[in-house]
Amino acid sequence: MNPLLSQTPQCVSEQGTWCYEVYQITHNEWLAASAGWLVAKPLKITLVLVVAIFIRWLVRKLIDRLTTLPRNNGNRKLPALLRPLRERAPSLLGPSLTERRAQRAKTIGSVLKSVTSFVVLGLAFIQVLGELGINLGPIIASAGIVGVALGFGAQNLVKDFLSGMFMMLEDQYGVGDVIDTGEASGVVESVGLRITTLRDIKGTVWYVRNGEVLRVGNSSQGFAVAVVDVPLSYTAEVDRAVEVLTEAATAAVAEEPLSSNVLEPPQALGVESVTPEGITIRLTAKVRPGKQWTVQRALRAAVLAKLEEAGFEPPIGRLLGPAGTGAQ
Template sequence: MIAALLAAPTPDPTPTVSVDCREDAFCKQVYDLTGNAWLSESSFWIFIKPLRIILILLVAFLIRWIAQRMIKRLVRTSTRTSVPTILRPLRERIPSAPSASDQSAVMPERRRQRAEAIGSVLRSSVTAVVFSIAVLLILSELNFNLAPLLASAGIAGVALGFGAQSLVKDVISGVFMLLEDQYGVGDTVDLGEATGIVEAVGLRITTVRDGRGVLWYIRNGEIIRVGNKSQGWAMVIVDMPIGFAGVEEATSVMRAAAAEVAEDPDLAGHFVDPPDVLGVEQITVDGAVIRTIAKTTADGQFDVGRELRRRLTEALESSGITARIAATRMYPRPSTPNGEGETRGGAT
């Protein structure tokens, strides 16, 4: 009997399909119709898998195209009167903010540049997210085990985060700087150690050229405070000493000179409010100091300030007040030893 069992032919194993094929409706139907495991498996890997991968890529490109089209449309509408909330600076989102009524003076070109920078960041982020998900889905279709890959990516992300903290801080600060419109190209800013005109704004670095021509490269994460002298309006403040001359006379002369500056056709467009002589600001050993202020546009503050100082100086000189200031000053001189002269010392 044992010899008969050994002599009996061994039956061929029944071919079976993989679990993936059994779970797929098309592959299972091919196997049910033909009963051929090789044919059904081949159809699964030759037709089904490539079609799924192509479908994933098509959906990824479609989502990316739709998202970028929406972002471009958002950027185009940024230069119009109705601006999306995400592109408005924080001060414009608060109706009661002091500068909310002055936003008509904001240049469309500046807003367009800021919107394009934000749009570039959003487009890059959308592309990275969409295609990262697409790659993971394709690897899953190719039966790659994603658990170790995701775990390794998580560990690498944590290591990169610890090793590049300053870089991440700079980029995040740059994004918020763009969203809040803290400053832009061409603005005159005070960033602490560097004060000058902004020449370039990036997600990581801001470039500022100071009055001496030095070009400063400042990391956005290191900027603690920003003083922007080019947004909205500016206040020109001029303090003029008048000595011990009559305050009313000096105030009248200075008001007339300030009114002439406001009526100058070359400077009239720079004034937001007419200049005003406030009166005595302080008293020093040389006499009184009178303050004059003028609310101007951000671009015209320097021209108005220089012209206002020139006109006030000329007005005080032509009225004779400047001569009285010099006459009231006392210049000390060295004392003369006893016996060498009649004067013991003093001042004139």
């Protein structure tokens, strides 16, 4: 009989070790010598995985609580995650404001959940490999090379995601805003990390990649200005026309529905331009964001009616056809 096979492992006499405990239970020398691999390491790996899964679950639950809108808050409260962040959403959005906040919080929350899963499970994976005695140096180096390769291959995707994340954090625009991205303009229907969806005035839906947006004009933040250009003939008395415009606009904004949308009294700025057809007088009014088009239409109708009552005539060129013989 080979004496090496019958040699009792030295660890069986070391109290407090897994080898000693297994030998006391089984009296099997091979099992005692392999206790580290058969008992200790599986228990450590299981413990690492259980702790990682619990931490991931706990953090995700916390993120859900931070990104959930308080119930029955009447649009007055933000999700806890958004309170430290700046919000530019106008209160006049009404029901769209709740959707805007919920979508913004949900998107940011999904990013935080993905980061949490990547970090927690990644650290757990490294811990498991360490317990198995695997050299982590080559694996980490290979992962770094693969990450660089993927980064170069998916530059546009990474660019879209980063741009979308910053748009969310800075609240550059959101659901219900009227924006102009250069190539497309319209009302924002949804904002994601990669794509922003717009619907223009004709009903066409535009899908804009966030990474391609170099500038954004937002007509729904802070305040807007309603601009009304009124054409008059050369024979019109400018000072009298400005007086009539101011009186008509002031009377119009004093009544509903304009009174709730206009922030400051209208101002007639005087002659804006001179063309071969006549002169143009500009009228402006500071209004709530997104309401400038409604106010412009109402003011235009009101001032044109007053100017006609006061005896002012439109430019001659607008009444005549191309050859000056009358409009067809």
